[in-house]
Amino acid sequence: xxxYTPKDDxxxxxxxxxxxxxxxxxxxSDVSEDAVFAHDLEAIKASFDVLDAYIQxxxxxxxxxxxxxxxxxxxxxxxxxxxQLSEMSAIDWLAQEGKFEIFYQMLSMSKRKRIRIKCKISExxxxxxxxxxxxxADWSEREMYDMxxxxxxxxxxxxxxxxxxxxxxxxxxxxxxxxxxxFAQWYEVDKIFGKxxxxxxxxxxxxxxxxxxxxxxxxxxxxxxVPHGADISQGEPDTPLCYQENEGVFLIxxxxxxxxxxxxxxxx
Amino acid sequence: xxxxxxxRPFFENITFxxxxxxxxxxxxxxxxxxxxxxxxxxxLQQEQITKAHPDxxxxxxxxxxxxxxxxxxEFMPTxxxxxYIASSSNNYxxxxxxxxxxxxxxxxxxxxxxxxxxxxxxxxxxxFWLATxxxxxxxxxxxxxxxxxxxxxxxxxxxxxxxxxxxAAIRIGGVPLxxxxxxxxxxxxxxxxxxxxxxxxxxxxxSNRIWLMRMENVxxxxxxxxxxxxxxGVMLRASGVEWDxxxxxxxxxxxxxxxxxxxxxxxxxxxxYKLYMAEMRESAKILYxxxxxxxxxxxxxxxxxxxxxxxxxxxxxxxxxxxxxHFVLVTQGMRPPVGEVYVATESPKGELGYYINSQGGAYxxxxxxxxxxxxxxGILTDLLPGHYIPDVVSIIGTTNIVFGExxx
Numbered sequence: 001x002x003x004y005t006p007k008d009d010x011x012x013x014x015x016x017x018x019x020x021x022x023x024x025x026x027x028x029s030d031v032s033e034d035a036v037f038a039h040d041l042e043a044i045k046a047s048f049d050v051l052d053a054y055i056q057x058x059x060x061x062x063x064x065x066x067x068x069x070x071x072x073x074x075x076x077x078x079x080x081x082x083x084q085l086s087e088m089s090a091i092d093w094l095a096q097e098g099k100f101e102i103f104y105q106m107l108s109m110s111k112r113k114r115i116r117i118k119c120k121i122s123e124x125x126x127x128x129x130x131x132x133x134x135x136x137a138d139w140s141e142r143e144m145y146d147m148x149x150x151x152x153x154x155x156x157x158x159x160x161x162x163x164x165x166x167x168x169x170x171x172x173x174x175x176x177x178x179x180x181x182x183f184a185q186w187y188e189v190d191k192i193f194g195k196x197x198x199x200x201x202x203x204x205x206x207x208x209x210x211x212x213x214x215x216x217x218x219x220x221x222x223x224x225x226v227p228h229g230a231d232i233s234q235g236e237p238d239t240p241l242c243y244q245e246n247e248g249v250f251l252i253x254x255x256x257x258x259x260x261x262x263x264x265x266x267x268x
Numbered sequence: 269x270x271x272x273x274x275x276r277p278f279f280e281n282i283t284f285x286x287x288x289x290x291x292x293x294x295x296x297x298x299x300x301x302x303x304x305x306x307x308x309x310x311x312l313q314q315e316q317i318t319k320a321h322p323d324x325x326x327x328x329x330x331x332x333x334x335x336x337x338x339x340x341x342e343f344m345p346t347x348x349x350x351x352y353i354a355s356s357s358n359n360y361x362x363x364x365x366x367x368x369x370x371x372x373x374x375x376x377x378x379x380x381x382x383x384x385x386x387x388x389x390x391x392x393x394x395x396f397w398l399a400t401x402x403x404x405x406x407x408x409x410x411x412x413x414x415x416x417x418x419x420x421x422x423x424x425x426x427x428x429x430x431x432x433x434x435x436a437a438i439r440i441g442g443v444p445l446x447x448x449x450x451x452x453x454x455x456x457x458x459x460x461x462x463x464x465x466x467x468x469x470x471x472x473x474x475s476n477r478i479w480l481m482r483m484e485n486v487x488x489x490x491x492x493x494x495x496x497x498x499x500x501g502v503m504l505r506a507s508g509v510e511w512d513x514x515x516x517x518x519x520x521x522x523x524x525x526x527x528x529x530x531x532x533x534x535x536x537x538x539x540x541y542k543l544y545m546a547e548m549r550e551s552a553k554i555l556y557x558x559x560x561x562x563x564x565x566x567x568x569x570x571x572x573x574x575x576x577x578x579x580x581x582x583x584x585x586x587x588x589x590x591x592x593x594h595f596v597l598v599t600q601g602m603r604p605p606v607g608e609v610y611v612a613t614e615s616p617k618g619e620l621g622y623y624i625n626s627q628g629g630a631y632x633x634x635x636x637x638x639x640x641x642x643x644x645x646g647i648l649t650d651l652l653p654g655h656y657i658p659d660v661v662s663i664i665g666t667t668n669i670v671f672g673e674x675x676x
Contacts, residue, residue: 086619
């Protein structure tokens with residue numbers, strides 16, 4: 001029987017994990033240990049629900065309700081001096097709990113502090129855009145939509161950014177295979193030559209490690225490369241290695257390899 | 269009959285609108301001064317831009333997806349392909365993020381070597397920037413001069429790690445090699461001559477009439493705009509924000525070396541150009557200090573953490589347990605603790621951040637690459653309108669975007 005592979009998470013897994021192995025945790029410390037963070041957290045708590053808050057690797061993480069995302073970030077920007085949204089994106093937890101986790105990585109230059117706001121939404125829900133607060137969110141949210149399919153409300157230009165506009169599927173979801181799905185392997189063939197050319201051209205090779213041109217079993221026989229599977233019982237054709245320079249290089253008339261020097265010394 | 273799903277010219281798709289004089293110009297994706305695969309859709313009134321839509325993704329390789337399917341050490345060479353002009357700084361950002369995640373302390377010699385690599389990379393990147401931008405503006409001489417200097421730096425890096433472009437010269441937990449014998453002497457020779465070289469460039473450009481016309485008061489980014497667009501590095505400092513991560517949140521030995529952070533409040537192309545030149549001088553200053561530090565360090569190059577980092581080669585070859593550990597680390601990969609980390613470093617282009625979410629497995633659950641050039645490209649949406657077509661070239665030049673990093 002074939003081994004079962006989960007379809008909702010096709011991320012690569014280690015081939016062996018000790019059955020008694022317990023993963024250690026990165027230490028989380030209480031927010032009260034840092035006066036600046038404690039003050040910021042109080043300000044957030046005063047008007048919004050905070051589901052969880054802790055400090056991990058020098059940065060505070062605050063988990064909030066997804067509905068509050070715009071107003072919390074507005075508070076952070078206008079009242080608490082977090083003047084830059086360094087990064088935002090999503091994490092796919094669909095297989096575990098059917099949710100996306102959205103994180104906003106923010107920076108306060110005046111306090112020299114970084115804070116991460118996180119919230120969770122289910123697959124069908126959408127989230128409020130913060131691009132009216134930070135222009136940088138414009139492109140980040142487009143990227144998040146492109147990669148995860150998280151729909152952002154009130155975004156000025158909700159469109160794919162990295163993938164082609166007519167792409168199907170969301171590449172960073174855990175259900176999406178690393179080498180692309182069936183749509184991906186026919187995309188360029190269909191686009192350039194049309195669907196009717198599928199049989200002539202065949203699907204695109206999306207596995208960069210696959211070699212289908214040379215003989216990979218007898219690769220040490222330099223100068224005797226033959227196509228894979230070729231019959232060599234009647235002798236092998238010679239394919240001599242030749243360099244362009246033997247015949248002279250196009251446009252270069254007076255080049256003499258013997259007389260050329262390589263400048264390696266700084267003083268020359 | 270033509271079919272609409274072909275890439276052949278399909279003129280039935282184009283409507284010529286005669287109501288106004290608006291022209292839509294498609295700049296790129298293959299354009300020599302786009303510094304990569306940038307496509308800009310420019311709406312023009314005569315020669316003035318009224319709307320700009322940068323279109324990216326032509327170099328998208330899905331590095332974040334790749335990272336999720338690679339063990340941590342395996343991903344290191346992939347980071348080279350982000351900002352390929354200064355690949356060691358990408359390696360370093362990733363190594364630092366993983367080290368913070370597992371709480372590693374790196375030996376001092378490794379720190380010194382990393383500092384040398386980071387600053388030589390900064391010099392390489394700035395020289396490359398100067399060369400290509402000058403070439404875009406039409407200054408061929410500066411291009412040749414700057415590439416000559418960059419070549420010596422590439423030779424230095426080649427002496428260290430064997431590669432010129434994609435270095436992969438930093439490991440999680442330290443550096444793989446000690447400096448070769450001639451490295452410091454060669455670096456010193458280079459640095460001694462660098463001020464002279466920078467002066468040459470400045471003599472050619474600083475008061476050059478064409479350069480000034482293309483640079484001064486072109487592409488002015490206000491402080492608010494820079495912050496709102498998440499700008500970092502020179503793009504931010506040229507707009508009057510004094511923020512250098514090396515100074516504000518020091519990593520490695522940046523708190524032990526003395527250097528200045530050049531800032532300008534002009535926000536135009538010329539200010540950015542001046543900052544790049546000033547930063548090169550500061551990098552040289554840092555490198556001199558780091559060279560002096562090197563002599564006082566011990567021989568260790570990799571952190572001692574058997575759970576995560578392979579033992580030194582000599583142990584692997586002589587001790588059974590080290591060999592077993594090495595085998596497990598190479599085949600299964602290290603498993604950092606459960607947790608998440610965001611680490612920002614000051615790469616030559618700006619704030620290079622790595623967000624890693626680890627679920628305790630050998631593969632990161634999510635890895636987000638925060639590349640500065642992504643937003644430096646996005647800002648073109650707001651920056652270009654109002655400018656003229658020739659300004660596009662000089663503005664793209666001074667944003668210093670690299671498409672390996674934008675598209676990842």
